[in-house]
Amino acid sequence: MRLYDTLTRGLVELPAPPGSIRIYVCGSTVYQRVHVGNSRPFVLGMWLRSWLKETGYDVTLVHNITDVDDKVYAEAARQGIPSRELSERATGWFFEDTDDLGLGRPDVEPRATETIPEIIEFIQELVERDAAYAANGDVYFRVARFPEYGRLSGAKLEEMVAQEESPIKEDQRDFALWKGQKSHEDAAWESPWGLGRPGWHIECSAMAEKHLGETFEIHGGGNDLRFPHHENELAQSRSLGHEFAKIWMHNGMLELDEAKMSKSLGNVVTLREVLDDWGRETLLVFHLTAFWSKPIDFDDAVMSQAAARAESFREVFRNPHEPAPAGAWERFAAALEDDFSTPAALAVMHEWHDHDLLRRALGIFGLESLAAEEEAPPEVVTLAERRQSARANRNFDEADRLRAEIEAAGWEARDDANGFRLVRRQLTSR
RNA sequence: GGCGCCGUGGCCGAGAGGUUAGGCAGAGGCCUGCAAAGCCUCGUACAGCGGUUCGAGUCCGCUCGGCGCCUCCA
Structure with missing residues (x-):
């Protein structure tokens, strides 16, 4: 199987099975209900695991939950509740909503706040190696010391501008690994640099390596995370001499039509709403129609079409079974083996009147329910x-x-x- | 402005130098008391302009347009 890798900008061949494939997917920050767009990397990760298992690999999928972040503090303050209370509630929502996708759970779903010791240890090693420095209760990564910086995002180190003006930083491009507690922050942890909390990117390096090791096969996440998030993860881990991810899979964004995709809050459609309005099967079929790395519009027209496709699969099971011609499964498999092209695989599936084959293919995507006929009351x-x-x-x-x-x-x-x-x-x- | 992605018929999406992708929607027909399902028939598209070539969605250049990132974001 081959997959498009953002780092090398090309297709990378996976070692042939059997073998183990370790996948880390960047999850969401929990402070409100996740939106439909957040379901893309989750679904992609689950499907990828499913297909890789089908083809004989031993797969471990880690999907993290970011439960400490500026946004969590801010939203909790706005609601006047402790930030831990908010993040725990929102984590609950996340489980509820993704459970209703009916795809099962990732193998490990670590939370940043459960990984604090590993994060601190990680930062200490970076400091020991001079890749990072403590200053005023904060710890920063020395971007200039990592020559490969910018490779993932295609940005040039020299052309990078300051991320946030700070008199404490040696170099304005440096980013925080550890942030000393601010007065408005109600959750903080002890560290060699005083009370504080992890910076924006270190948690993922720490969680990925804690659960998958210093080297793993695939790192997934939204395209918007390429920079700075993933660039920084890569820099942190490689600075410790770890290979880190071999393949970087960045899924395309869901584009919310409706009110011109303005950033205003009312424009976001939550996963919950979509599940309630359309049902899980239609949402999953919708995800299937789109190529994972490309952006896709999300609107009623597209969802109606996905619903119609789902219905056409149900219809196959109401009609007589006809054995598929030889090689049918192979054509389906070839589509997925080629950069996990679910649209191409879908097209093959639509040609089948073979109940067994179709059920098996749908099962890979958590859609076996389309084969079950409902009993009339x-x-x-x-x-x-x-x-x-x-x-x-x-x-x-x-x-x-x-x-x-x-x-x-x-x-x-x-x-x-x-x-x-x-x-x-x-x-x-x- | 910089980095990156992309522009295929009403819609979603294959194709990657020379034969129909496929699906959904739509039209007509067969069938049906009416329907549904099923089956049959119907679309000649590739942003634009140049170029290369016997031949270009498919290669090259330019133009136009869309999107993401460069700041928290899947």
Whole structure:
């Protein structure tokens, strides 16, 4: 299998199975309900693990939760509650919402606040190696000491500008590894530099290495994390002589249409809302239609189409099974092996009338539920039976009235040689 | 301004020098009391302008347009 790697800007071949593949995915900062866009790296990680297992690898997927950050302090202060209370509640939401995706859980879901000792140790080593320095209760990474800095994002070290003006920093490009406690911050940890908390990027280096080791195969996350987040992670870990991630997979952004994707708060669609409005299957099919590294628009039209696709898969299971021609699975696999092209794999799946093969393919994406036919409730069955007798008596007005009633209940009556069949009418628009 | 990604038919998306991608939507037909499903038929698209070539969505150049990052962000 080959995957596009941001660092080398090309396709990188994975060692052939069997073997182990370790994946680290940058998760979200928890201070409010996550939005649909946040589901992309999560879903991609889960699917990748699923496919790699299918093809014979031993996979470990780590997906972190950032529960200490400026945003957490700020939002907690706004609500007038302790920051730990907010981050714990928001972590709960995150679990709830991602659970409802129905993809299971990553193997490890570490939280920054549970990794403080490792983070401190990491920073100490950087200081010992002169890659970092303490100043005024803070600790900063010496960007100039890491010649490869900028390689991941394509930025030139000389052209980099100050991230945030600070008289304490030796070089304005340096970034914080540890930040001394500020008066408005209600959560802090003991460290060799006094009370404080981890900087923005060190947590990921520490968590990834704690759970996967100094070297691992894949590092995922949103494209917006390339710089500075991932650039800094790479710098921290490589400065300790660790190889760190071999492949960097950056997923494209979801573009929220509607109100012109303004940054105003009202414009964000939460994962919860999408799950409630469209259901998990439609959301997952939507993710399937898009190529993981490319941006994709999120709007009702696109979701309606995803819903229609989901419905067309359900239809396959209502129709007779027809064995797929030889090589069908191989074509499906080839699509995924080629940079995990789910749109291409989807196209192959749509050609199948083979129940077994389709169920197996859908299963990889957590969509086996599309193969299960829902049982109609007794009252709907009664309506259908009454309609049948009306039809038998050629009382078609009554039959049509009953059809409408059945539809109002969310079902569709289909007549066939043996009588009728009830099919759940799925939402295909909002 | 810098770095990077991208522009394919109504929509989502394949294709990577020379034959139909596929799906969804739409139109017509068969079937049906009416439907649904199914089956059949129908789209000649590749941002624009030049260039290379016997031949270009597919290679080169330019232009236009969109997006991400450069500040917290999946």
